[in-house]
Amino acid sequence: MKNVLFLLIAISVFSCKDAKKEVVTTPAEPEKVVESKYPENLEKIFEAHGGLEQWKSMRFLEFTMEKNGENEVTSTDLRNRKSLIETPNHALGFDGNQVWLQNKNDVEYKGKPKFYYNLMFYFYAMPFILADDGIIYGDADPLVFEGKSYPGISIAYKSGVGESPDDEYILYYNPETYKMEWLGYTVTFFTQEKAKEWHFRKYSEWQNVAGVLLPKTIVRYNYENNLPTTVHSENHFTDVKLSKEKPNQDIFKTPENAQVIE
16 A cells, blocks of 8 residues: 555656646747838948938037138037028028028128028938938939949928928939939929929048048039039038037027028
């Protein structure tokens, strides 16, 4: 009897041990694939210029450009796109709601404030500005210039995006390095109609600022039959600052003596 009892206890113990060794497995969940909203070639262009993640971590951009013998300093909050352009004679800004112009003396401002207040920032923030919301991407015929061929990405805007949603752009890039080389663009601000003429700027030099490649020189070209021909003028950029710190929002406020541009 004792032997039988011992045998039953032993079987029970070993059965428990075996039960503990059993591992219940469940099928692994399939890995979620997050599709990029950008074309593959545009993603490679972002990477060639320091990466979109690095750019988006920045909050403030400032650069100086010589224009008509004077220094023009542009400051922009990269999150809300408030801006300030200062010259010896004028200050032009966007406070988040309205464009304003302040005259510092009797020198008349020549230009269209509502057209110009973010114009050079837009050119300067290429190619990263093309990651904005509301953009429609497509393929474009390559640009052939001086025997070299540059593939293109077409850029259009959804209705109601920006001051001139009918503007169109084509980013042309080096097929080996994926660095941006040219920008083709139309201007619809003055006519509010689809434009037929294409203008061109060449991005000939870059500078590394806080891990991001930003333009050092942008060359504007004359054009004929919607193709670039000869150099029109050059813009050189110095004292470039790119920071993760939020800028003082007071610099963008409309001054009491400024003119609000309707």
